[in-house]
Amino acid sequence: MSVIQVTNLTFAYEGSYDNIFDDVSFQIDTDWRLGFTGRNGRGKTTFLNLLLGKYEYSGSISATVQFEYFPFQVENKENNTIDVIGDMHPDYVHWELMRELSLLRVSEDVLYRPFASLSNGEQTKVMLAALFLKENSFLLIDEPTNHLDMHARKIVSDYLKTKNGFILVSHDRSFLDNCVDHILSINKTNIEIQQGNFSDWWENKQRQDSYELAENDKLKKDISRLSEAAKRTSHWSHEVEKTKNGTRNSGSKVDKGYVGHKAAKMMKRSKSIEQRQHSAIEEKSKLLKNIESAENLKITQLTYHKSRLAELDHVSIYYGDKTACRDVSFTIDQGERIALAGQNGSGKSSVLKLMCGEALNYTGTFRIGSQLKISYVSQDTSHLHGNLTDYARISGIDESLFKSILRKLDFARVQFEKDISSFSGGQKKKVLIAKSLCEQVHLHIWDEPLNFIDVISRMQIEELLLDYSPTILFVEHDKEFCENVATKTVEL
Incomplete structure (x- = not known):
């Protein structure tokens, strides 16, 4: 077991003013089966490319393992599959390869067919089998489910469940739930890691979102109530202050010291309310930053004249x-x-x-x-x-x-x-x-x-x-x- 340590990572594409990552730090255990999730365009593939050393960045990424990327770029798909595997992993042991292909339910005859003649599912399985044979490697698996049918997805997911040491980018909930034990999520404002599968992460996120929405609603009401109280108290203190230079209704002289003390007390109360209001506003500003929401939409379909x-x-x-x-x-x-x-x-x-x-x-x-x-x-x-x-x-x-x-x-x-x-x-x-x-x-x-x-x-x-x-x-x-x-x- 070792650790991949990401420290103060900051990255933006050349010519862009927007950082994809901004001073993020976290660590990954190389034994984890890590599901990687986040909205399109948030930087999942970019992060995999940073691990592979494809771009310059500030901060540091340290690891004692080699990173291998799926899908492997096959230069000549007309070559027989066994030769393509040799390009991916020149030192593979044949019986170990056959064991992996058996787990993935791939027959031996695919090795002697042109790689291009294999189905998408067969190509995916062959690549995964070859890459997992590499020692001291940590696999970066980028969307393996695209174009795989449900049957093939189940086989690949069951296979990954038997492995350790990979990051898996997938948008298929059932697939993730079956084979990962941690989730790395790129949110709107941060990156976080949680133990469990996708459903565990989603349940925690919904619970956190509900809490923040309730807190936000409560703070909104508090801010409104405190604003009104501050206005009233400020108004009263000004009214009391004005009476210092006047007389009481009975005609007797006003005790200016008493009135001044009362006005100061009211002003102090007003400042206290104002301070509580600022604290509530500051607390409110920390909420809702990672909630994925948007307005409801009204869409209609044409009605056909027959059922x-x-x-x-x-x-x-x-x-x-x-x-x-x-x-x-x-x-x-x-x-x-x-x-x-x-x-x-x-x-x-x-x-x-x-x-x-x-x-x-x-x-x-x-x-x-x-x-x-x-x-x-x-x-x-x-x-x-x-x-x-x-x-x-x-x-x-x-x-x-x-x-x-x-x-x-x-x-x-x-x-x-x-x-x-x-x-x-x-x-x-x-x-x-x-x-x-x-x-x-x-x-x-x-x-x-x-x-x-x-x-x-x-x-x-x-x-x-x-x-x-x-x-x-x-x-x-x-x-x-x-x-x-x-x-x-x-x-x-």
């Missing part, structure tokens, strides 16, 4: 002589939120493309409502560029609603002026989701919308969909999201 929007009856889809899926049957009725499930390669994306009107070869019966308006969110974000104002105008959506949704999903106002092409992967996906929610349609179709999106935003999207109750057909491998959102699941 049934679409129907597939024993549909099989083909690409040339290859079958994408076979005998798919389900209906979409207004108000349903349907999760399309199945392992990678089972034809989920093909079904979505057929629904969106793409000309595919198919057999069976496919009916879709005439003049049905559909909003589609694809997996691909490479086409996004320009600023958000222009994007909203070109897309024909309400700019203020579009930006309100993005604000709810933790976009800072400064992002509104930047080019979308400079956004992180998660921020780009949020742009596509926000656009889709602004479109006046009868049906939303989303293909793996949550890839790269941070876990708190996922929960906010869940909340939005449950409040908004749109008709939606989606493919998503986040188990908890599907269980919380879907009213029906169709397994391919």
